[in-house]
Amino acid sequence: MTLRNKTRIEQLMDDIRQQIASRALTPGSRLPSVRARAQSAGISVSTVVEAYDRLEAESVIVSRPGAGFFVSGPIAPLDLAQLAPTVERDVDPLWITRQALDAAPDRPKPGCGWMPPEWMYEEGIRRALRKAARSESALLTDYAVPAGSAELRQLLTRRLAAYGLSATPDQLLLTDSGTHSIDLICRFLLEPGDTVLVDDPCYFNFHALLRAQRVQVVGIPWTLQGPDLAAFQQALTQHAPRLYITNSGIHNPTGGTLSPTTAHRLLKIAENSDLVIVEDDIFADLETHTAPRLAALDGFARVMVIGSFSKTVSASVRCGYIAAKPTWVEKLIDMKIATGFSSGRLAADLLLNVLKDSGYRRHLEAIKLRLADSRRQVMQRLGEVGIRPWLVPQSGLFLWCELPEGLDAAEFSRACLRQGVVLAPGNTFSQSGSCDRFLRFNVSQCGDERIYRVLKDVIQS
Structure with a gap:
């Protein structure tokens, strides 16, 4: 068996496993016939036979003489990550939330969606x-x-x-x-x-x-x-x-x-x-x-x-x-x-x-003023490293910002994460994947000087 055929076998097996993990194929589902799968995938019949045989050996599927191949076992637990486009896990929405929730209290997380405890x-x-x-x-x-x-x-x-x-x-x-x-x-x-x-x-x-x-x-x-x-x-x-x-x-x-x-x-x-x-x-x-x-x-x-x-x-x-x-x-x-x-x-x-x-109303008024002040400061600090807001909001937590030309937000976020700063890259928010140069910043979470040092370091690297 050539290396190329072996790679195609593994790819086909991974594809079937992914369909089972995402529940596109459930227990009892009939797989396409060997010839039908080979024709639709543009691969040889022997490649499909080998992939099906290996999956049967792993008890992932089962063959029924005269009927074909079927998914075996109990229904797979729903894996939401498997339902998403294949991307690096650290730019997946669920992963970003986990990073922000799991982060140590002193870890900067300007990409999260909530205010610090002392602001509540x-x-x-x-x-x-x-x-x-x-x-x-x-x-x-x-x-x-x-x-x-x-x-x-x-x-x-x-x-x-x-x-x-x-x-x-x-x-x-x-x-x-x-x-x-x-x-x-x-x-x-x-x-x-x-x-x-x-x-x-x-x-x-x-x-x-x-x-x-x-x-x-x-x-x-x-x-x-x-x-x-x-x-x-x-x-x-x-x-x-x-x-x-x-x-x-x-x-x-x-x-x-x-x-x-x-x-x-x-x-x-x-x-x-x-x-x-x-x-x-x-x-x-x-x-x-x-x-x-x-x-x-x-x-x-x-x-x-x-x-x-x-x-x-x-x-x-x-x-x-x-x-x-x-x-x-x-x-x-x-x-x-x-x-x-x-x-x-x-x-x-x-x-x-x-x-x-009655104190809640006063609390809100203070928070709105605090957010407005933070928004001005954060826009200035981000502007110093070439990160610009798409618009200047009237209120709220967020700045939707564009990175300098030539930078990809997902790669940029990975680099910042390695230095301990959790960001929120644009394409996690975008169904079309058209926001690859954008980041969401939470102005209430941007008071840590380490954020700007890391942003500057990654931009200049």
């Missing part, structure tokens, strides 16, 4: 914890009602009203987080093979979550005014998508906002389709100027809003929400019970007391 509302959380400790036993030990705390849902309706969203408590469902909210919505609305639209770029965990749903994802280019409406119209016509997930407040990762004109035109384009729109509004409390909300313009007819307070109160207090029309909320409650039974009663009570605390 620790004082208010401690007050809420002390109050919870004195509460009735049921709060500390019992399940929550299916929709979640009625008092918190009532408070959230008043907060939504500040953004022009008119909702009643029965239009809200409490969840464990913003990500949990999207997962419930996807389980409710989507079937494998459906098409979902996302902004390009968008929050990178949308890609990982949608990959788990086994759907087709189409990116809509994000402009300075919001999604590219011509591309949005084309995607509606060509793909008949079921869902569009976006930010119309502070956009992640660009820091941009949706313009009123774009918002109105987008809903006009969508009005004759079956499209459902999900607005991820997790950064609402960091806005300095209120952006238009699609749900406010639409009256919750086709738009759902999700949010949480992990970015401004505490990432340890896991509580999010979905706001939608009542008929959808009822079905989402059933989905929540089926998949998680109940959300955290204690977390909802803690959040309720934090949001009712």
